[in-house]
Amino acid sequence: MYDIRKTYSASSVSEALRLLLENDGATIISGGTDVMIRLKERKLKQAVLISIANITELKGIAVRENGDIAIGAGTTFDEIYRSEIIRECVPALAFAANQVGSPQIRHVATIGGNICNGAVSADGVPVLLAYDSCLEIAGVSGIRTQTLSGFHTGPGKVNLDQSSELLTTIVIPRAEYEGYFAAYYKFGQRNAMEIATLGCAVCLRLSADKKSIDELRIAVSVAAPTPLRCRKTEARLRGAPLTNQTIAALRKGVLSEVQPRDSWRASRQLRLQLAKELSERAFRQALETAGGEIV
Ligand SMILES: Cc1cc2nc3c(=O)[nH]c(=O)nc-3n(C[C@H](O)[C@H](O)[C@H](O)COP(=O)(O)OP(=O)(O)OC[C@H]3O[C@@H](n4cnc5c(N)ncnc54)[C@H](O)[C@@H]3O)c2cc1C
Numbered sequence: 178m179y180d181i182r183k184t185y186s187a188s189s190v191s192e193a194l195r196l197l198l199e200n201d202g203a204t205i206i207s208g209g210t211d212v213m214i215r216l217k218e219r220k221l222k223q224a225v226l227i228s229i230a231n232i233t234e235l236k237g238i239a240v241r242e243n244g245d246i247a248i249g250a251g252t253t254f255d256e257i258y259r260s261e262i263i264r265e266c267v268p269a270l271a272f273a274a275n276q277v278g279s280p281q282i283r284h285v286a287t288i289g290g291n292i293c294n295g296a297v298s299a300d301g302v303p304v305l306l307a308y309d310s311c312l313e314i315a316g317v318s319g320i321r322t323q324t325l326s327g328f329h330t331g332p333g334k335v336n337l338d339q340s341s342e343l344l345t346t347i348v349i350p351r352a353e354y355e356g357y358f359a360a361y362y363k364f365g366q367r368n369a370m371e372i373a374t375l376g377c378a379v380c381l382r383l384s385a386d387k388k389s390i391d392e393l394r395i396a397v398s399v400a401a402p403t404p405l406r407c408r409k410t411e412a413r414l415r416g417a418p419l420t421n422q423t424i425a426a427l428r429k430g431v432l433s434e435v436q437p438r439d440s441w442r443a444s445r446q447l448r449l450q451l452a453k454e455l456s457e458r459a460f461r462q463a464l465e466t467a468g469g470e471i472v
Pocket of ligand 1: 229343
């Protein structure tokens with residue numbers, strides 16, 4: 178059924194990198210929830226799999242000395258959902274983690290796999306984008322850091338050399354989450370085991386008097402070839418008062434930045450409508466959590 182030539186199980190990042198270099202065309206497998214589908218559909222043939230599921234250094238969530246949150250790429254969505262650190266510091270990420278698949282999927286699916294798979298519908302990505310997260314990627318010449326924004330380069334494509342690199346850590350910098358409040362909305366045709374028709378995360382910081390927007394970030398999935406930040410709308414609404422006009426401008430702005438397409442799952446028209454609705458809902462929820470009020 179599965180066309181697998183050889184499997185390895187790495188016990189450290191350096192061993193995984195060595196195995197990658199020694200095995201041309203090998204595939205990293207973490208939770209396997211995307212890779213196994215590819216194998217089943219015969220998109221991977223004569224596969225050489227390098228499992229990173231037993232690498233302890235890729236697992237877990239910690240707050241670094243400088244206050245940054247570090248999430249190991251091999252951390253499962255269930256672990257993220259249950260993490261006290263995540264629930265306390267970036268609760269929207271716990272919520273998003275709990276939107277993935279089913280309990281069985283969340284027990285094995287990892288955040289690193291979700292990001293590296295490059296799917297435009299990945300539930301882990303919009304909230305992390307809205308928190309301006311960074312990625313730490315290990316390669317032969319050490320660790321390189323890059324922002325999550327820009328990591329996705331096309332449908333199913335990411336800025337990772339799959340023959341020599343491994344995502345090790347997702348970092349949410351302290352400066353990007355402290356004082357910020359976020360919310361994530363996902364629309365699907367059913368409540369569970371559903372890939373997003375469209376998803377939207379909004380992350381904001383209010384002014385000291387809670388009467389205007391100090392900082393705003395809007396991330397939308399399945400609305401372009403890659404997950405998207407609506408940067409023009411973010412810039413336009415910085416300093417805006419908390420009014421219905423601002424919400425109308427948010428809807429209009431998001432609509433002008435997304436470029437969804439028709440697919441068997443939903444029409445472009447439905448996705449345009451969802452982009453407006455979900456961005457407003459996420460904005461209102463983030464605002465409420467931040468203690469702001471529309472006047
Ligand atoms: C029934 C079902 C329901 C699903 N529902 C959802 C859903 O609701 N929302 C959602 O977002 N996704 C969903 N998915 C997709 C999948 O579960 C997620 O994308 C998951 O997070 C992938 O993680 P994984 O550890 O299983 O990745 P894997 O399948 O192990 O790997 C995925 C890809 O990433 C690469 N990779 C993995 N880890 C690393 C790393 N550390 N460094 C470099 N490359 C790496 C692999 O080589 C592969 O190309 C679903 C899948 C199934 C089967």
